[in-house]
Amino acid sequence: MLAAVLLLxxxxxxxxxxxMFIVNAFKVSVAWGLGVLLLAPVGLVFLVKNWKESxxxxxxxxxxxxxxxxxxxxxxxxxxx
Numbered sequence: 001m002l003a004a005v006l007l008l009x010x011x012x013x014x015x016x017x018x019x020m021f022i023v024n025a026f027k028v029s030v031a032w033g034l035g036v037l038l039l040a041p042v043g044l045v046f047l048v049k050n051w052k053e054s055x056x057x058x059x060x061x062x063x064x065x066x067x068x069x070x071x072x073x074x075x076x077x078x079x080x081x
Contacts, residue, residue: 003075010067017060024053 025046026033032050035042047054 003071006067006071006074010064010069010071013060013064013067015064017057017062017064020057020060021047021054024050024057028053 021043022033022036025036025043028046028050032042032046036046047058
């Protein structure tokens with residue numbers, strides 16, 4: 001039960017962080033927003049160049065990933081047939 005809750009909360013945090021990151025990119029300019037939305041390397045460049053604007057969204061995503069990994073590790077083992 002705890003593993004499922006961790007997975008769910010982590011997934012929600014990742015989605016919220018992603019949405020915030022894309023909105024922040026569009027707030028800077030339409031070109032940044034489209035680049036972040038369509039090309040992954042542009043997102044990394046945007047993160048580095050605009051750290052103050054995108055710090056919260058990045059940390060939300062990082063926290064979500066940590067919760068998802070914790071939920072996967074605490075879950076029951078899955079046997080592969």
